[in-house]
Amino acid sequence: MAGNERRLIEVADAATLAEVAAVRLLARMAANPGRIAICLAGGSSPKQLYELLATEDYRGKIPWERVHWFIGDERFVPENDPRHNMAMARRAFLDRCAPPANIHPIPTEAANPDEAAARYEHELKAFNGVDRLDPAWPLFDLVLMGVGPDGHTASLFPDYPALQETERWVVGVPEAHVEPFVSRVTLTLPALASCREMLFEVAGAGKRAILTRVLAGEPLPANRARSNGETVWLVDKAALPGDTRAA
Numbered sequence: 001m002a003g004n005e006r007r008l009i010e011v012a013d014a015a016t017l018a019e020v021a022a023v024r025l026l027a028r029m030a031a032n033p034g035r036i037a038i039c040l041a042g043g044s045s046p047k048q049l050y051e052l053l054a055t056e057d058y059r060g061k062i063p064w065e066r067v068h069w070f071i072g073d074e075r076f077v078p079e080n081d082p083r084h085n086m087a088m089a090r091r092a093f094l095d096r097c098a099p100p101a102n103i104h105p106i107p108t109e110a111a112n113p114d115e116a117a118a119r120y121e122h123e124l125k126a127f128n129g130v131d132r133l134d135p136a137w138p139l140f141d142l143v144l145m146g147v148g149p150d151g152h153t154a155s156l157f158p159d160y161p162a163l164q165e166t167e168r169w170v171v172g173v174p175e176a177h178v179e180p181f182v183s184r185v186t187l188t189l190p191a192l193a194s195c196r197e198m199l200f201e202v203a204g205a206g207k208r209a210i211l212t213r214v215l216a217g218e219p220l221p222a223n224r225a226r227s228n229g230e231t232v233w234l235v236d237k238a239a240l241p242g243d244t245r246a247a
């Protein structure tokens with residue numbers, strides 16, 4: 001399945017969702033004998049997956065030396081701030097498992113979000129080896145995503161200019177209008193689309209309202225985010241709107 005189609009996979013609960021996400025991640029890694037690039041998501045939804053990757057069941061199956069870890073968006077706060085996305089991933093698994101040189105945080109020590117964005121774009125282009133996005137040469141093997149209560153994904157908020165960006169790979173975002181109310185740095189839709197698989201994790205009754213709007217086709221950022229390869233939404237029963245839940 002390629003292009004703009006989205007595949008929705010229903011799972012029983014959040015724990016199962018994390019397991020299924022881990023299996024898909026490992027499958028993408030196994031499919032690439034060379035250098036692997038994974039773009040992580042922030043927020044709370046991926047935490048269970050991250051903790052799973054550090055367990056004996058999964059840790060031994062990941063070629064840590066060949067895997068590089070990037071982040072799709074960051075809150076413009078110091079790395080020791082509890083709201084910092086990459087810091088959460090480091091605590092959950094990266095610092096115990098991955099070579100430090102393979103961890104690529106967004107530099108929030110920069111003077112401002114725009115400078116951090118420019119530096120991260122430079123790093124992504126250096127890592128990619130070419131400074132233009134080519135569907136035949138995806139930047140990432142897999143991009144993890146979530147969806148916020150307003151339909152945002154990464155830090156691409158409804159009606160924000162960042163959503164319309166077609167040239168730049170990373171941009172600064174002034175203050176967000178959802179928690180946490182801080183400036184952000186986010187990859188843009190073209191950079192996030194440059195992957196073999198975009199994998200959304202959506203769990204819990206708290207996601208039902210926004211999922212209803214997404215499945216109704218509203219032009220929300222989370223609906224506009226698609227992979228040039230495969231786009232998969234892992235959704236647990238609690239998050240699914242009543243009428244779409246399997247009997």
Ligand code: 6PG
Pocket residue numbers: 041042043044045046073074075085145146147148149152153154155
């Ligand atoms: C962030 C995330 C953001 C997140 C959604 C869902 O920095 O907050 O990257 O896009 O994926 O807000 O957040 P939860 O998983 O916490 O519901």
